[in-house]
Amino acid sequence: MYVCTVCTVWMDADGLTSFSEVVLAEELKTMRLVAIKCIPKKALEGKESNIENEIAVLHKIKHANIVSLEEIFESKSHLYLVMQLVSGGELFDRIIEKGFYTEKDASKLIQQILDAVKYLHDMGIVHRDLKPENLLYDSMDEDSKIMISDFGLSKIEGSDSVMSTACGTPGYVAPEVLAQKPYSKAVDCWSIGVIAYILLCGYPPFYDENDAKLFEQILKAEYEFDSPYWDDISDSAKDFIVHLMQKDPNARYTCDQALQHPWIAGDTALEKNIHESVSAQIKKNFAKSKWKQAFNATAVVRHMRRLQLGTSNEGPSPTLPEEDGGTTCGLERPLSLSEAGEGSQDVDGGADSMSNCTFRCHPTSRV
Incomplete structure (x- = not known):
């Protein structure tokens, strides 16, 4: 009861x-x-x-x-x-509250997400709507794990109409989805790349108030590592993102490949505090709606x-x-x-x- x-x-x-x-x-x-x-x-x-x-x-x-x-x-x-x-709160809220936040912190977060999504993919499940809003902390503990939620748009590979329906959240959706082409679990890997990008600078790789222009940017996979926001970010982190945000899904990293990248599995993630810059950009670019x-x-x-x-x-x-x-x-x-x-x-x-x-x-x- x-x-x-x-x-x-x-x-x-x-x-x-x-x-x-x-x-x-x-x-x-x-x-x-x-x-x-x-x-x-x-x-x-x-x-x-x-x-x-x-x-x-x-x-x-x-x-x-x-x-x-x-x-x-x-x-x-x-x-x-x-x-x-x-009950640990949303991803962005915790980053803002931290006071100290590094590439290494972002790397550990992405590693947990990759582990979970690899599990889903091994089960034949594609989430299709990975985004920061669906990433929640399990508890308020400092070392709390991150949790993936909201499976309303998920699909099991092999069922009817799977991997052809346009869905997802603008800004995180892969180019092949916008192009209305058949797609695969690679769409989740693209979304993880977008999330990793945001975790390191505080703003999205694609943005335009006009949806048509936004979609055009995504379709062309046009994004930059802008100065000064990316000046203190390692080349390894940028390389990791580039491999996940490949326009061609066949060239895109799988979860297995991403988990083996030095930025995740090695020690190339820097431990310099980037909190001030990242949190300021998160506050600017991801203001919550009133009901949230x-x-x-x-x-x-x-x-x-x-x-x-x-x-x-x-x-x-x-x-x-x-x-x-x-x-x-x-x-x-x-x-x-x-x-x-x-x-x-x-x-x-x-x-x-x-x-x-x-x-x-x-x-x-x-x-």
């Missing part, structure tokens, strides 16, 4: 619908915190294959640097994906801990409503991962396996 001790809801644009709601909850038996993705069934009408795809992908993967799917429930109006909670600013995962989790310890003086508030305005969000039954995976044909299974699992929501905390 999961109880929403803090019913903090935020919008999560995930490729399945225009948004889903994510609820912070506590598993009563273990007091473990989880994130529950609440997806309205009405919003899925005609898009059932999308959620089936995400569940199939999440069901297949288990990696230390990938947010895991733990359970699946359903009610008459919603699907609920119980996800591992990552309203959510701070770390503060929410701290508040949750206080409630667990009984130190909060907040009174009760209404529970998370169902479509009829009820006081509980009852779940008809849990779906086993084996049942929900491999296409998730049984996502809407019957109610003959009724469980007592419900959500009870108490103080709402928006931070």
Whole structure:
């Protein structure tokens, strides 16, 4: 049973619908915190294959640097994906807060991302939407690992229409996707190259307020290592990026090749502090939208801990409503991962396996 001790809801644009709601909850038996993705069934009408795809992908993967799917429930109006909670905040926020940040730090981050994406590729899965916003820290610990989230646009190689649909986020998408050519897992390697570029200078390799001009830059793979921002960055780092951001996907580094590059596997990543320059550019080029600013995962989790310890003086508030305005969000039954995976044909299974699992929501905390 999961109880929403803090019913903090935020919008999560995930490729399945225009948004889903994510609820912070506590598993009563273990007091473990989880994130529950609440997806309205009405919003899925005609898009059932999308959620089936995400569940199939999440069901297949288990990696230390990938947010895991733990359970699946359903009610008459919603699907609920119980996800591992990552509470360390977004990648850019942590870089800004660090005070000291080097090429070596960036190299270690990229190594973790490469390890996770190599795992996905070995499983026949292509993420297709790798970007900094989908990279979250597991905890607030200084040595916290980075986690890849959001598999709404991921695809399993070999399934229908895979590797031909244009998707992804402008600025991170590979040239072959924009050219509407068949593509492969190499699109993820391009995106990792873009992320590495940003981690070392704080701004994107491609930018134009006009989408057509932006896409033209990407199609031509036109980018520069501008002075003065790249003056203190090693040639090895630049070489690493060039190999990942090859216009020709066949010439582009694979994850295996990237992991063997000296900037990742060797000692060529410099340890000079580049925090001032990089953080200033991140603040300038990646300002959060207002709704993002309203959510701070770390503060929410701290508040949750206080409630667990009984130190909060907040009174009760209404529970998370169902479509009829009820006081509980009852779940008809849990779906086993084996049942929900491999296409998730049984996502809407019957109610003959009724469980007592419900959500009870108490103080709402928006931070």
